[in-house]
């Protein structure tokens with residue numbers, strides 16, 4: 195999962211403003227940051243670094259006006275997170291200008307495509323699937339819409355992208371629609387970002403959520419729309435609503451906040467155990483807990499406080515790092531918890547180790563009973579479309595049943611959102627990692 199952003203403006207947008215939008219997508223990836231573009235003076239400018247967007251701001255040191263720019267916050271699904279060569283954007287300087295790409299998603303047939311391209315004499319510098327997209331684009335010797343038609347035939351998986359093609363800024367959402375992309379406007383400026391919230395917080399008006407299979411070519415005086423043939427299925431990722439997207443975002447035509455609130459209420463409707471207070475795991479469980487609390491009529495209490503100086507634990511690349519991060523970022527409030535029976539609410543359980551650590555901390559703080567309630571169904575299968583749960587072995591719900599998981603996480607009880615609630619209320623979404631049924635196969 196990654197965040198992508200782009201901007202085009204005749205008069206130029208300040209680099210710092212662009213980075214501010216990119217920072218609004220930081221939750222989508224924290225491993226590396228990069229941008230590439232041209233200033234209004236025609237200077238080619240790029241900078242990439244491991245780390246967060248503010249580190250680019252600190253290190254780059256200049257603030258030119260950019261005529262065209264794309265940027266990326268990375269959370270790796272293909273290609274090692276620590277390798278400098280895997281940091282996006284990928285670009286190639288050609289006669290007549292630059293071709294550059296940023297990508298959100300994961301390409302399933304990456305290996306086959308890479309081999310095909312190698313046999314055509316391409317040398318790859320990275321282990322990222324995005325570099326494959328760059329060369330597929332370059333080698334399809336046609337106009338921009340036809341390039342995307344060609345790529346849609348070749349590429350399987352999730353590939354929402356922004357390209358710079360010489361003087362053009364090109365946006366495209368993949369034909370299954372796995373990952374979101376918004377277009378926004380401010381004066382003569384055209385902007386793109388994975389989520390509308392990132393645009394809005396920078397004073398840019400979100401105009402349109404791009405449809406799957408839709409492309410936009412932004413030039414000096416025009417925005418041209420093109421479409422590729424759609425896949426038979428629409429598969430926007432439900433996990434975006436469950437966890438990834440910012441709660442103030444609207445993606446796939448839904449309010450993220452409203453979905454989480456609704457799921458929390460649904461979870462409370464099936465509750466059969468009595469407890470005293472509703473405690474979210476911040477921040478991912480907050481809105482579920484609000485809905486749960488309203489429905490069940492028990493007070494919402496912040497029994498865990500989150501430090502905002504540590505990263506999101508799920509997207510830390512190693513298990514050890516994830517576990518350490520839990521104790522560094524969550525602090526139990528003893529006065530709220532001591533002697534209480536609590537409903538502990540979170541969005542999902544993936545590996546189970548984070549939740550076990552939280553339950554242990556809450557017990558140490560004197561909590562009497564801990565009833566864990568999860569705002570999504572058990573994650574039983576891996577994601578091939580851009581979320582880093584590559585093996586079934588890592589998924590606790592694939593290894594044991596609900597009772598077994600409750601034991602593993604050391605909770606007094608555990609309940610999940612029934613999958614039927616998702617099936618009924620998120621029709622036309624991908625729920626493969628919850629259902630175990632995959633429609634796009636590796």
Ligand code: SF4
Nearest residue numbers: 431432433577624627
């Ligand atoms: S498998 Fe799960 S995480 Fe992956 S796209 Fe589908 S819903 Fe999203």
